[in-house]
Amino acid sequence: MNTPTEPTQNNRIDRSKNHGQIQLSWAFALALTLVGSSALNKFIVAENTLWIWVVGSVPFLISFGALKAYLDYLKFADELTKQIELEALAFGYGAGMIFGIGYLAVAPGITQFDAGRWVIVMITMVMIVVRIVFLMRGHRKYR
């Protein structure tokens, strides 16, 4: 039996796990700052001040780090993990789109122009929840 020509020792898998943990930490930080900055802006920071923008921009800036961490995780993930992630992202995005279009089609008196921020929040939630469901399904399927 041949030994592989490349140095392996599962370096990729170890790095993938490390990047997975880093990515989770960024996602957690993003969720915390999103909730934290919303609460600060709602209850503490006075309206029409510079602080409302400063506080509000923190999760926005952290989201770049979270995105970079996720891309690094995908870069080092093995091919089956990439496939599971891709399927989950596709189903999440598709479900969000279908929900958004369907909601606007059936909700009485709402058009694309006056749908309001709650529709965006709901679409985002549908995307996140469906992605998580399909990630779990993928990992079960290929276990």
Place this chain on the structure above:
Amino acid sequence: MKNHLRVLRAQHELSQATLADKLDVSRQTINAIETGKYDPSLPLAFKIARLFEQSIEQIFDDES
């Protein structure tokens, strides 16, 4: 796509984890290939073939 990976692995007395280490993939990937739930990429198929000193066609069967 059917394959003989499980048989080859058993012949060489390798666990799924050991084979995964050698191929630089997760154990989950090896299991998914063996059960036919996942078809490996061409680079991974070459790696497997090289490791067991066989051709890809000897290991993977796309006609069954």
